[in-house]
Amino acid sequence: MKLSEVSFRSALVQIGGVASLKDLDQQGFEALIGFFEYLGFAPLVTQGRTYGKRPDMASLAQIELIRTLWGEFTRGAYDGEDELNKWLELSWKISSLRFLKVETARKIITALKAMKARAA
Template sequence: MTRNGANCGTRPGMASYAQLELIRALWTEYSRGRAGQSELNKWLERSFKLTSLRFLDKATAAKVITALKAMTSRAA
């Protein structure tokens, strides 16, 4: 499955394609590739009360990115 930003559509107020891709990349870096989308969704639900990336708004996406950057830097 390819993820093409042009085909994702735009949803006003929701996380951008770039934000979603950054979250996925940070999650992969944090988990060292051992945790996939389902684990990311579980973490999102525990931490932000969201069941999937598709429900992220721009403000929450920024918080998720900040949290993942902090987690990644602590793990290093």
């Protein structure tokens, strides 16, 4: 089955709530994927992004939660992860999320939740 460009753009606006893929958030992405699966589309790869087996390292779910909390805290003011990486380096002495240990990830999540609550 092939989806036309017009149909795709229409689904993007009506289901994802955005006009461009770059503006799509996680909730919109999941809604679109559900719609595409309903139409009969199946992913080519069933496994998402992974860093492989990493004992004592942060899980992909923790990393994604940190990204989400950072985006909510900064209210989307920064594109990409440059500012997040700068904050991680200054505050936690970690240059990137891929080097994050599970215990530090828990602390960062707690800190970001508190920062977000104070900003509200």
